[in-house]
Amino acid sequence: MSGKIDTREFSITDHDAAVEIWQRVEGIEIAEGDDRKGIAEFLARNPRLSRVAMDGPAIVGVALCGHDGRRGHIYHLAVDPAYQGRGLGKRLLDECLEGLRRVGAQRVIILVASDNQRGSAFWKHRGWEEIPGAVPMGIDV
Ligand SMILES: CC(C)(COP(=O)(O)OP(=O)(O)OC[C@H]1O[C@@H](n2cnc3c(N)ncnc32)[C@H](O)[C@@H]1OP(=O)(O)O)[C@@H](O)C(=O)NCCC(=O)NCCS
Incomplete structure (x- = not known):
């Protein structure tokens, strides 16, 4: 652990390292669209929005971020357990x-x-609120 953490845009070459963190933390389920092709398409549709944190060459945090022209969406925010609690x-x-x-x-x-x-x-600590009256739903197409 070097102490100096940089952040930058998520590149598709970060995919393997991102999956590795998503598998290692609790609370994230890898789903359809998370394979390399799916993430490449997501990044291309949402340039400059998704982020990674780096300790030297190692990816230690990741967030997928995009929007549909109306709402923004953040997916799979995860920090390597060894780096959690440091902001x-x-x-x-x-x-x-x-x-x-x-x-x-x-x-x-x-x-x-x-x-x-x-x-x-x-x-919640960051100010997000549950959406009363809303139930998430989905369908595979
Ligand atoms: C959730 C997660 C991304 C937080 O990352 P982190 O680097 O440990 O969090 P930070 O150090 O940036 O914390 C930021 C603030 O949130 C607070 N915080 C962090 N985790 C918290 C928790 N579980 N409960 C309440 N507050 C928390 C911190 O105290 C800090 O507060 P401050 O701004 O008042 O000082 C990380 O714990 C993680 O990867 N969890 C597993 C994956 C996951 O559940 N992701 C969310 C999927 S929806």
Whole structure:
């Protein structure tokens, strides 16, 4: 651990390292669209929004960020357990929100697994609120 952490845009060459962190932390489920091709398409549709944190050459934090022209979305925010509690999650989140403001998003939505109490507590601590009356739904197409 060098102490100096840099952040930069998520590049598709970071995919393997990102998957490795997503698999290592609790609370993130790797799903359809998270393979290399799916993430490459997501990054191409949402340039300059997703972020990684680096300790030297090692990826130690990651956040996927995009928008659909109306709402912003942040997915799979994760920090390597050895680097948690040092402000990195907040830093990546703030950078995502800054990018979404830049592209004109006014509201940002996330999905948190109902059993991810630690993740929920992080978002609430950062000022996010549950959406009363909304139930997430989905269908495979
Ligand atoms: C959630 C996660 C990204 C937070 O990253 P982190 O680098 O440890 O968090 P930070 O150090 O940036 O914390 C930022 C602030 O949130 C607070 N915080 C962090 N985790 C918290 C928690 N579980 N509950 C309440 N507050 C929390 C910190 O105390 C800090 O507060 P401050 O700004 O008042 O000083 C990280 O714990 C993680 O990767 N968890 C597993 C994956 C996950 O659940 N991701 C969310 C998926 S929806």
